[in-house]
Amino acid sequence: MSVLVFVEHHGNELQTGSLGVLAKAATLGDVSAVLIGGGVKALAPAAARYGAAKVHIAEDDSLEPPLPQPRVDVLAKIVEDGGYDTVLFANSVLAADIAAGLAARLDAGLNWDLIDVESRDGTLVGKRPALQDSVLIDVGWKATPRLGLFRAGSFDATPKETGQAEIVDVSADYEEHSRSAKVVDREQEQSSGPSIEDADVIVAGGRGLGAPENFTLAEELARALGGAVGATRAVVDAGWYPYSAQIGQTGKVVSPKLYVALGISGAIQHKVGMQSSENIVAINKDANAPIFEFSDLGVVGDLNKILPKLTEAVKAKKGS
Amino acid sequence: MKIAVCVKHVPEGQSRLDPASKRLDRSGEGALNHFDANAVEEALRLKGESDTEVVVVSLGPAKAADSLRKALAMGADRAVLVSDDGAVGSDLVATSKALAKALERESADLVLFGQQASDGDGAVLWAAVAERLHRPVVSQVTELTLQDGSLRVKRQTEFGYDVIEAPLPAVIAVSDAINEPRYPSLKGIMGAKKKPFETLSLADIGVDAGEAGEAGSKTEVLALGEPPSRGDARKIEDDGSAAQQIFDFLAEKRLV
């Protein structure tokens, strides 16, 4: 098996998710990494420590903005020239769009949301939770190249002390449509206030809070419990709460002692950020909401009725 | 201007995989994927009072007509359903090929997608379709503005927000926070019945049998298993005592 792993970077840091996939891939066979952007050559030694025997470098400042389509051009060239039979990605907003674009370009099969992969007598088999994680399925590829996209946090990776990799420069020709989108502005996260990653208790609010001002309900309960406030992407994107509080695939991953989910449906992308919490309590008025599948205590009801009473009870206990 | 919106008809309620075919059981009731209502709404918002045409496009079983009708009732102008037994079991490669073919016939200035299909949770199809159409693509879009021949969007990534500009024609996938989809009015529902509705086979859009369905797919489901269980999940209905019950739970776990 000859495996290529797309290693994502931000600034001059390689993303831990892709390094985990790289380390996993190194257990399957020969593994190469690909780094694309400005200043990436300097990051190659780090990729080598996670198991890459070869690092393909597409060093180009104009490729630094995180856009998927020029990266499809680069990957397609490497796969075709290098004869790779497997290309793996750690999920991210960027990586998912690259993987799907590459699948179309190469007419290749893409299995997504994988949490593991193994070689069974030389055949690659992926493990994937499906239908809101209600079943775990084994998935395969009927042809090569095989493309796989791993769920965030699938593998932990520890670097080796040393690692040597052969460096190969790549230059690709770009399709016209690949280079027509331009990033014109980037608003980076400014973290403000105490970090939710360190909190023992998180009270998180979703769209079910109904309006931005109702976040005070979550804040009051959080204060009474001595915890922090979290949010779903839906409410962050809608401008109800700051991005620094977002939990999930594109936000923070947390594992507090207590996670209270208020008006949150429990989409997979939210779940991956909070499922390892010790105790999960959810209030949702929809009895079929997926959040109930992974809550220790699920309450079907209207948060507007339940929360004030709950906050009072917690405060009363504290005062006693 | 013309805007095409890709919408999916998804099973309603608790979905299951059929142990025999290892595919999603689509025999029960279905509905418009709720994430796609945001894409339809965005198209209608962009249309406003202009003479823009909004066409909704779906690949799916005959029953997917219900979801397209719902989009028409919301205000879309025309519907195209690609429905063919040969498309059953299509994976990403096969679905993107058929959808791209259907979209090529429309040559819309803007193709909109929802944020994800609630049954498959792929959140990937647009990138494959855009590649086949040779168009720029941006996903997870929370704000979209059109200005003579190009668009400007804002989207969230793991590191904050990017503002991206791209020329039309383009492919955009919108986030579920971009807008609040309208409910179809009674007038809209009545009017939808009279709007143009085209049903096409794979042959009609120029897709060969070998390129669709299982034959055209490059991935397969090998086996179904059980997920690890999360222990003793408890679910209660609020009868007025829920606050007390939550409090008791917290006390029992020594969290208060």
Ligand SMILES: Cc1cc2nc3c(=O)[nH]c(=O)nc-3n(C[C@H](O)[C@H](O)[C@H](O)COP(=O)(O)OP(=O)(O)OC[C@H]3O[C@@H](n4cnc5c(N)ncnc54)[C@H](O)[C@@H]3O)c2cc1C
């Ligand atoms: C690539 C990608 C990345 C993503 N990353 C993230 C991420 O990092 N984090 C994240 O959270 N999401 C993420 N998402 C989005 C995710 O798929 C969901 O869209 C989002 O989590 C939904 O947020 P929500 O639960 O607040 O809203 P909804 O899904 O709209 O749920 C609101 C819930 O509130 C309930 N409700 C309404 N009123 C009441 C009431 N009065 N009382 C009680 N309950 C009520 C409703 O029944 C419903 O279940 C991502 C999606 C994609 C495609």
Ligand SMILES: Nc1ncnc2c1ncn2[C@@H]1O[C@H](COP(=O)(O)O)[C@@H](O)[C@H]1O
């Ligand atoms: N069969 C289909 N027909 C038309 N559009 C679809 C279909 N499947 C998915 N889509 C669109 O693609 C988006 C993402 O789907 P997915 O990548 O499958 O999660 C959905 O929100 C829809 O806009």
